[in-house]
Amino acid sequence: MQVIVALAALGSLAAPALGFSIPRGVPVSQSMIDVKLSSSGNSMVKATITNNGNRALNLLKFHTIMDSNPTRKVSIESEDGKEIQFTGMMPTYKEKDLKPSYFISLPPKGTVEHSFDIARTHDLSRGGKFTLKAEGMVPIAEENGTEITGAAKYHSNELHMTIDGKKAASVENAFGIVKRGPLSRINKRTSIDMQSCGNRQELQALTAALRASAQLSSKSAQAVSQNQEKYMEYFKDPQYMQTVQSRFQAVAQESSSTTGGSTTYHCSDTMGGCEEGVLAYTLPSQNEVFNCPIYYSDLPPLSNECHAQDQATTTLHELTHNPAVQEPFCEDNGYGYDRATALSAEQAVQNADSYALFANGKFNLILPMLIDPD
Incomplete structure (x- = not known):
C-alpha cells in the first residue's frame, strides 16, 4: 500500500447502480418506476425516469441512474460482446443522516430526465457500435422525507449507439485520467x-x-x-x-x-x-x-x-x-x-x-x- x-x-459485465443500503423488510416494487435510455448526441445518453405510481416519490440519487457523480450508470458492450472498461469513480456514501439534497422528488406519473456522457467514464476511442442497458434499485422515501421506506427496481431498454471514436476521445475524462491500458x-x-x-x-x-x-x-x-x-x-x-x-x-x-x-x-x-x-x-x-x-x-x-x-x-x-x-x-x-x-x-x-x-x-x-x- x-x-x-x-x-x-x-x-x-457489471450491472451498475445496485448499491445503496436498503433496510430489511421495506417493500420493493418491480414496476413503480420506469427508466428509458435514449441517445442525445455522439456519446451522450438521456435517461428518462417515470413514476408509474399514484403517489409522489422521493428518490435517492446515490448509486442509481440519477447519481450526479461519474459512477457506473450503464453497462456497455462493444459489437463483439466485450465489456468496455469503466474509468469513473466508485464512491462510498454515508448511510446515515441523509439530506434532502440527496433526493429527487417525482410526482405521480411525473418524469425527470438525467443526461450523462458515457465517454467521461469509459474509453470509447475505438468507436463503432455499442449496446447499453441500465438496471438497479432506487431507495425511496416518502414525499419530502429522507427516511428510506421502500425501493423500486428498474430495468431499462437496450440502447444501441454508433459512436464516433475521435469525438468520444476528445471528451475530457471525469478525472482527467490518461489511458494506461486495461486494469494496469x-x-x-x-x-x-x-x-x-x-x-x-x-x-x-x-x-x-x-x-x-x-x-x-x-x-x-x-x-x-x-x-x-x-x-x-x-x-x-x-x-x-x-x-x-x-x-x-x-x-x-x-x-x-x-x-x-x-x-x-x-x-x-x-x-x-x-x-x-x-x-x-x-x-x-x-x-x-x-x-x-x-x-x-x-x-x-x-x-x-x-x-x-x-x-x-x-x-x-x-x-x-x-x-x-x-x-x-x-x-x-x-x-x-x-x-x-x-x-x-x-x-x-x-x-x-x-x-x-x-x-x-x-x-x-x-x-x-x-x-x-x-
Missing part, C-alpha cells in the same frame, strides 16, 4: 509526504485505519474456514471460500504497508471527487483511493456497533475495488447488512460491502485501535 498525503483541496498496475512506491497532509490528525487516522484494515482482513481470512456459519451468512456458497479467503489475504497484505504496494491511497481528495455525502472513493482503472473530509469528521476509527460504518472498514471496502489487489475487483452490488446478505452468492463474492461487513460484524470487538502518537 502506498499512501499519498495531499492537501485537502479539491470477470463479468501502478507501483510508484511513494512514501508518505508529511508536509502535504491537510493536518497531522488525518495522517494518523489513515495510518491507523490501514493498520486496522490489515488486522481485520487477516482475522477474517482465518474465519472464512473456521466459522462456516458466519461465512454462509454473507457469502452463501462454500464453493467461493477460497476466493473470499484470498481476497481478505490480499487486502491484509496491501493494508500492511504505507511505503510500497500496488495501490495508491490519498489522504485527501486531490481529484475533486468528494461531492456531498461521499466518504471515500476509488478509481479502479488507476488503482487509487481517495478519502473525503467526512471520512475523518463523521466516522469513528473502528465502530463497536455491528454493521456500522467506520474508517477501518471503509478503507477495507475501498481496497477491494482495486484490481491490483485482486481481480476481478469488487463492485457495489449491495450496501449495508440487509442488502448485502440478500445478494446471491455470485453477487456477494464480488460485493465490496460484503467483505467490510463480514470483517466488522464480529472481529472488530477484539482489536485495539492503535494510533501512533509520533
Whole structure:
C-alpha cells in the first residue's frame, strides 16, 4: 500500500447502480418506476425516469441512474460482446443522516430526465457500435422525507449507439485520467509526504485505519474456514471460500504497508471527487483511493456497533475495488447488512460491502485501535 498525503483541496459485465443500503423488510416494487435510455448526441445518453405510481416519490440519487457523480450508470458492450472498461469513480456514501439534497422528488406519473456522457467514464476511442442497458434499485422515501421506506427496481431498454471514436476521445475524462491500458498496475512506491497532509490528525487516522484494515482482513481470512456459519451468512456458497479467503489475504497484505504496494491511497481528495455525502472513493482503472473530509469528521476509527460504518472498514471496502489487489475487483452490488446478505452468492463474492461487513460484524470487538502518537 502506498499512501499519498495531499492537501485537502479539491470477470463479468457489471450491472451498475445496485448499491445503496436498503433496510430489511421495506417493500420493493418491480414496476413503480420506469427508466428509458435514449441517445442525445455522439456519446451522450438521456435517461428518462417515470413514476408509474399514484403517489409522489422521493428518490435517492446515490448509486442509481440519477447519481450526479461519474459512477457506473450503464453497462456497455462493444459489437463483439466485450465489456468496455469503466474509468469513473466508485464512491462510498454515508448511510446515515441523509439530506434532502440527496433526493429527487417525482410526482405521480411525473418524469425527470438525467443526461450523462458515457465517454467521461469509459474509453470509447475505438468507436463503432455499442449496446447499453441500465438496471438497479432506487431507495425511496416518502414525499419530502429522507427516511428510506421502500425501493423500486428498474430495468431499462437496450440502447444501441454508433459512436464516433475521435469525438468520444476528445471528451475530457471525469478525472482527467490518461489511458494506461486495461486494469494496469501502478507501483510508484511513494512514501508518505508529511508536509502535504491537510493536518497531522488525518495522517494518523489513515495510518491507523490501514493498520486496522490489515488486522481485520487477516482475522477474517482465518474465519472464512473456521466459522462456516458466519461465512454462509454473507457469502452463501462454500464453493467461493477460497476466493473470499484470498481476497481478505490480499487486502491484509496491501493494508500492511504505507511505503510500497500496488495501490495508491490519498489522504485527501486531490481529484475533486468528494461531492456531498461521499466518504471515500476509488478509481479502479488507476488503482487509487481517495478519502473525503467526512471520512475523518463523521466516522469513528473502528465502530463497536455491528454493521456500522467506520474508517477501518471503509478503507477495507475501498481496497477491494482495486484490481491490483485482486481481480476481478469488487463492485457495489449491495450496501449495508440487509442488502448485502440478500445478494446471491455470485453477487456477494464480488460485493465490496460484503467483505467490510463480514470483517466488522464480529472481529472488530477484539482489536485495539492503535494510533501512533509520533
